[in-house]
Amino acid sequence: MAPQLYPDDHGAQSEVIWGRASSEIRQLLPCVVTSKSVGKYRRGGYVFITWIGDHPPRHVHVYRDGKLIVKWDLDNQKPMKGAATRRILELISELEAEGLL
Numbered sequence: 001m002a003p004q005l006y007p008d009d010h011g012a013q014s015e016v017i018w019g020r021a022s023s024e025i026r027q028l029l030p031c032v033v034t035s036k037s038v039g040k041y042r043r044g045g046y047v048f049i050t051w052i053g054d055h056p057p058r059h060v061h062v063y064r065d066g067k068l069i070v071k072w073d074l075d076n077q078k079p080m081k082g083a084a085t086r087r088i089l090e091l092i093s094e095l096e097a098e099g100l101l
Contacts, residue, residue: 037053038050038051038052039051043095044087046062046063046069046091047062047063048092048095048101049061049062057074057076059072059073059075060072060074060092060095060101062088068082069082069088070082070083070084072088072092
């Protein structure tokens, strides 16, 4: 299975192996993958991605099955692109409470 690509705001793409991966691969992959410049968190079937040092306002990209669902403004609590379901907002609140966003 080829990795799914998630475009960022600057035309670059981040690779995430996710979705139809075998259960063996899923067991090997951590639930949270972070680096100096990107934070990736999986919750409730969604992938939440942030880039450290990205343009203001502070925001998170939310993907499902490789497609952008919403780009959420964390500072002003509103969508910048797309639409957030109640469940996505709950997951964002959980990630914020844990200090991950």
